[in-house]
Amino acid sequence: MSSESTDNLNSYEKMQEIADFILGQTEIRPRIGIICGSGLSGIGDLLSEKRTIPYTEIPHFPKCKVSGHRGELSLGLLEGVPVVCFQGRCHYYEGFGMSEVVLATRIMKLLGAKIMIVTNAAGGLNPSMKVGDMMIIKDHLNFLGLSGISPLRGSNEDRLGPRFPSLTDLYDGGIRQIARAVAVSMNIQHEVHEGILAALGGPSYETVAELKFLRLAGVDAVGMSTVHEAIAARHCGMLVFGCSLITNECIVEYGTNREPNHEEVIEASKNGANKFATFISKLVSGLRQQDTIA
Numbered sequence: 001m002s003s004e005s006t007d008n009l010n011s012y013e014k015m016q017e018i019a020d021f022i023l024g025q026t027e028i029r030p031r032i033g034i035i036c037g038s039g040l041s042g043i044g045d046l047l048s049e050k051r052t053i054p055y056t057e058i059p060h061f062p063k064c065k066v067s068g069h070r071g072e073l074s075l076g077l078l079e080g081v082p083v084v085c086f087q088g089r090c091h092y093y094e095g096f097g098m099s100e101v102v103l104a105t106r107i108m109k110l111l112g113a114k115i116m117i118v119t120n121a122a123g124g125l126n127p128s129m130k131v132g133d134m135m136i137i138k139d140h141l142n143f144l145g146l147s148g149i150s151p152l153r154g155s156n157e158d159r160l161g162p163r164f165p166s167l168t169d170l171y172d173g174g175i176r177q178i179a180r181a182v183a184v185s186m187n188i189q190h191e192v193h194e195g196i197l198a199a200l201g202g203p204s205y206e207t208v209a210e211l212k213f214l215r216l217a218g219v220d221a222v223g224m225s226t227v228h229e230a231i232a233a234r235h236c237g238m239l240v241f242g243c244s245l246i247t248n249e250c251i252v253e254y255g256t257n258r259e260p261n262h263e264e265v266i267e268a269s270k271n272g273a274n275k276f277a278t279f280i281s282k283l284v285s286g287l288r289q290q291d292t293i294a
């Protein structure tokens, strides 16, 4: 499929076909689905009894092309929990339609996942956040969604969820609590923040004026993804946990001669990837112990 916006993946039957194809490749029946952000595909390397499928082999599946995204999924056991890990995502700015952007989310639901863990690389706007820190997403400000660009636009698929879902407490409070406890157990609580993610359209980074505006609005970190998947996950009844790796400090002053760039984002996520992956795998272990995935 081309990366042009075809937005033609709304068909439940097509999604079921994709899910059936994946289920036919493995005995793993995932309880948790993970979406890996830029440079964070290493989470999938921690899986045992792993079966990896390149997106190019999956019927109808869009092919993501941004560097830092591997373009494959892995099914296996993480801390003994069956999971599916999407190592690479499609972004709206690439030209994909929203139904392609959230396809992985809907597929994990059809594979049987109850919880979605969604991750991304984000710019740190809150001055207390340093490159390499993590931010548990407490809530989001979705600038695309506020103007009607939604994965739920179009006729509703009732087999997935309701026409008018609520997004109150979208990022599950119980899972966030477990994540905070994991941070303490790893002695990284000073590096693990909790805050508001703003989603912008990208692919350009933000202007100084936009960042000043976002700061006034209470935003802690800025990204180009994640919120659409979170909305689609809530729509189809999954619990959502979101976590950002802070890959760059937002430049909120003029004339500094500093600029954000994707190479810096990838470099920072490479450096932070191991700790981030350990944090996510310990969270999965915590979810198993609390029977959240039963």
Ligand SMILES: O=P(O)(O)O[C@@H]1C[C@H](O)[C@@H](CO)O1
Pocket (backbone or CB within 6 Å): 036, 037, 038, 066, 089, 091, 119, 120, 121, 122, 202, 223, 224, 225, 226, 261, 262, 265
């Ligand atoms: O897939 P994510 O949201 O982690 O990727 C971020 C947003 C852009 O794709 C890119 C910007 O550097 O990283």
Ligand SMILES: Nc1nc2[nH]cnc2c(=O)[nH]1
Pocket (backbone or CB within 6 Å): 121, 122, 123, 124, 200, 202, 205, 206, 222, 223, 224, 247, 248, 250, 260, 265
């Ligand atoms: N919008 C946005 N997304 C990012 N992803 C990684 N860094 C950034 C950033 O500074 N801004």
